[in-house]
Amino acid sequence: MKIKYIFLVPFLMFAGNAPAQINKMGLEQQIKPAVFSLSMVMMHDVVNPPAASRYFAYCMMGAYTIVAQNDTSLRPLESVVRSWPKDFKLNQNRISYDPQIAAVYCILETGRQMLPSGYMLKEKEDSLVAFLKKKKVAKAIIEQSVSVAQDVAGQVVKYSATDHYNKLSALLRYTPLKGDGFWYPTPPAYIEAVEPNWKTVRPMIIDSCDQFKPMAPVVFSKDTASGFYLLNKEVYDAAVNAKPEQQEIAAFWDCNPFAISTSGHMSLGFKKISPGAHWMNIISIAAEKAGVGFNRHITLLTVGALTAMDAFISCWDEKYRSNRIRPETYINRYIDANWQPLLQTPPFPEYPSGHSVVSAACAEVLTYCLGDNFSFTDNTEIMFELKPRTFASFRQAAAEAAISRLYGGIHYRDAIENGVAEGKALAGYIISKLQSAGVR
The missing domain is CATH 1.10.606.20 (Vanadium-containing Chloroperoxidase; domain 2)
Structure with a gap:
């Protein structure tokens, strides 16, 4: 074709x-x-x-x-x-x-x-x-x-x-592991794994890529009474029974740099901003609302960018260690061959949820810098014809970003909850470094 x-x-x-x-x-x-x-x-x-x-x-x-x-x-x-x-x-x-x-x-x-x-x-x-x-x-x-x-x-x-x-390009290309519980490229394009060696990139503030390893994921199982099957059933039901607001939340936090839509012999490629870009815009929205001034605006963006970079390094380290199967693959094999998630499944292993890790980390650092209960309206996605969303705090925004992955059908609940915990732990360490250095 x-x-x-x-x-x-x-x-x-x-x-x-x-x-x-x-x-x-x-x-x-x-x-x-x-x-x-x-x-x-x-x-x-x-x-x-x-x-x-x-x-x-x-x-x-x-x-x-x-x-x-x-x-x-x-x-x-x-x-x-x-x-x-x-x-x-x-x-x-x-x-x-x-x-x-x-x-x-x-x-x-x-x-x-x-x-x-x-x-x-x-x-x-x-x-x-x-x-x-x-x-x-x-x-x-x-x-x-x-x-x-x-x-x-x-x-x-x-x-x-x-x-x-x-040096990443010189490393061995990634080959999907054999086994029912491991990640495998997903439709429609079956794109190869994204940055399987990202853990080798030098962190900015944290000590190492595995400093904040999350809890072990729920063990893979085909048994319909198992915890893993129930995780998949939850994702399946959430997508099938998604309410309009849940669909809006999933779309708002999609942030998939390249999604493909197929129609017959035609494939359309849609480009979007990354999760990091979304949070960088949130930082500027907050800085402008707070009227922090030029130098503090630059400081907030710098701290946010450093946090996001380290959060991705930490998250990607675990993704290719646990190498867990995506809901789309499991559900199509063992529950419903015709089921599709609301969002296109990203091309890398499932555990933990990257949005959960990065959003939680950024939210915690912003809360440290600008305080809790800092309300703001996020208009980042209006370029994609998505309505702005208003949040009472950075933590509320991060929580919505995290659960959006369940609504979208691309992450399990433990990947979300443990990802949030990983992001908060990482942010706590970064905040301690900022406090010691006298950075607010």
């Missing part, structure tokens, strides 16, 4: 993307669209969730370094990031640069240098420079700010090359 792929990439200008007046508060409005631009390029490149978290982390680290060098209230990265070089310094000969301009430009420049289609960010950089000129910012300030950003981005990219990511 000949398959044609049609890639549908939606476009949206978020509220707040319009340029602001050049002043210390106005430049904060440039942070969110800069990060959003990274998300759009990653969506274009179909960057998988773990890799996306890595790109966000490095793109924010350079920006944070710039503002921290000019704000004595901010702690240097080496106080939190285990491997960050202590001799990482800005060229202080550039005495006329604006650190806020440099930080925003550095987000774009780091992405331009690191992302496969990073060249697409050159237009955003040029637009930022044109905007600054229109606002009568002195040419010397613009040029020196850009120079600082380029220098820092180059150092960040050099540092990123030491985290073992570039």
Whole structure:
């Protein structure tokens, strides 16, 4: 069968993307669209969730370094990031640069240098420079700010090359294990395993990939009286009897970078943002609502990105250790051959739920930084014609993201609940490091 792929990439200008007046508060409005631009390029490149978290982390680290060098209230990265070089310094000969301009430009420049289609960010950089000129910012300030950003981005990219990511392609390709209880590629495209060796990537804050191993998953069984069969029956029933709001929740937190819909001989490829991109946007929504200011906005995004990267490393370590079968495969084999989940099953093992680990971790860190009961409206998915959702707290949002995987038919309850516990444990460790370093 000949398959044609049609890639549908939606476009949206978020509220707040319009340029602001050049002043210390106005430049904060440039942070969110800069990060959003990274998300759009990653969506274009179909960057998988773990890799996306890595790109966000490095793109924010350079920006944070710039503002921290000019704000004595901010702690240097080496106080939190285990491997960050202590001799990482800005060229202080550039005495006329604006650190806020440099930080925003550095987000774009780091992405331009690191992302496969990073060249697409050159237009955003040029637009930022044109905007600054229109606002009568002195040419010397613009040029020196850009120079600082380029220098820092180059150092960040050099540092990123030491985290073992570039060695992944040289490792053995993954071969699905033989056995009834193990993961196997799922329809409709039967895509091969995503990042089976991600555990070898160097963590940012946590000590090792297996520092926060979750509880062992429920043991595989075909017995209709077994706990594992009952887990599958719950997923089956949840999808069959899904209420409209549950379907909306599943769709809202889908965040599958590449889903395929088939119709006859035609296959349509739909690109979406990653879970990390969704949480990065939530951070900016919260930062803007709280009016935290430029430097704290950068800090929140940096801490969130570092947390998400470590959460993915921890989660992926367990995924390929337990290597558990997906509900779609089990249900089609032993319950209903015609059953399909509401969401397309992602191409990697089931346990634990990545959304549960990452969302819980990010929510806990944001709660530490901005407080509990911080209400906000999340409009991240309106680009996919999904209505905004309002939450009373970050934890409520994370809990909904976690249970959405059951509604979507792609995760078991123990993968969700134990994934949340893993994310909270990981976040607790990160928060302790932030507290020790004096980072809020």
